[in-house]
Amino acid sequence: MYWSKYFIPTLKEVPTGTEAISHQLSLRAGLVHMLTSGVYSYLPLGYKVLARVENIIRQEMNAIGCHELLMPALHPIDIWEKTGRDVTLKEIMITFDNKKGQRMCLGPTHEEIITDLARQFIKSYRQLPVTLYQIQTKFRDEIRTRFGIVRACEFIMKDAYSFDRDWEGLKKNYDLQLQAYNRIFKCCGLDVIVVSADSGAMGGSISHEFLVAAPIGEDAVWVNKDDGQTIKDEEGKIPQGSQWERKVAIELGHVFQLGTKYSESLGAVYLDEKGDQRPMIMGCYGIGVSRLIAAIIEVNNDSGGIIWPKEIAPFDVEILAIQASDENTMSLAKKYYEELKGIGMDVLLDDRDESAGRKFNDADLIGIPLRIIIGKRMLTNNQVEIKIRRSGQVIVVDKDKVKEEILRLCPSL
């Protein structure tokens, strides 16, 4: 992609009324734009990041045998009445009447909808177990939004739902999800803290939260420095001993063993070998995908801007042509661009006719892991520079050795 033909509206100054680093940087780097409180557009660069995060999640979900589907955001309220959650989730549910006078809501989550699907299509133990998931937009009328996309009214979530014939099956699926979650967050460059938690409005018995330590977090967890044991920080549960450290953290994922709460109230039953009718044993597994992006930025930045982990970065390499008007510079830049694209890399070429300082600062801000800098000064010695965004390390290379050097550096990022 040529920067001059792309759409990256970077901001030089910190937008008014922003506190969190991730909020400031996501706006300044041209990733997102606020329409109203808690409602954001994903601009091309942010949308690319979103797609990459989604694909990591997809790969891991598919790898453990889950099947992707897409459920509607628009729900008739009567399905919610069957579980009573039209009342318990009333505060956050966006409801309205359609023109037929039917009471509707925008889905804040999807247990009811998926359970209704299972009820209609899963009739036999032979069809179990099965896990379905989607990456989809949720609507929650948050009274208090926070820090841009950290807590929004419209946000993107991955939600998976497992159906088993018994609790043993559920525990297996639950463990698979726990393992997949650990891989997903690791791939996103995050050190997550896993802690067992209350299941709240979701219902069920066992549940675990996945959190990442960050000062803007809305949760807190006690971590035992000796054995890694964790305890959710809630009133009355203060562990004794100096080995316990309290960490403020952002909740990124939450998994639940639901049991039969939804299958019973919605009649999702199957027939076992004996012909007996039994409720399906369910689990649900959520990741706040848009929040995950904010968390990644929150823990991967410096004074210059974002430092993307390579798996998440909107581009693999940025080529910074200092003098876009100089023919030697640009022909070399285009050569690298084609070469790197040829080996499957996603490349951004800053070919704008802007001052060097501005291009350097924009490059730091949007945080592409590797940068090739082509300028007249180095070119007189037939050299160009490669800069690693995270470490700031600059490597001077012969202009004919750029591809090799990029390939050498990639695995170490």
Next chain:
RNA sequence: CGGGAAGUAGCGCAGUUGGCUAGCGCGCUUCGUUCGGGACGAAGAGGUCGCCGGUUCAAAUCCGGCCUUCCCGACCA
């Protein structure tokens, strides 16, 4: 939903004891000079001063109501 702060050009801000045609920086347009860390000169475009009402000869400025946004608490991915 309680407590606090703020709304003036796309962005960041000044102006507010009521008084000329509402200003500055950045960005944007045109021309020229520049070109290794947000360059320089010249000429331009861009505004319901959040909204409604009140006071006044006169309101961005004073008064009342409302709206919006942000931050802190209770709740969530």
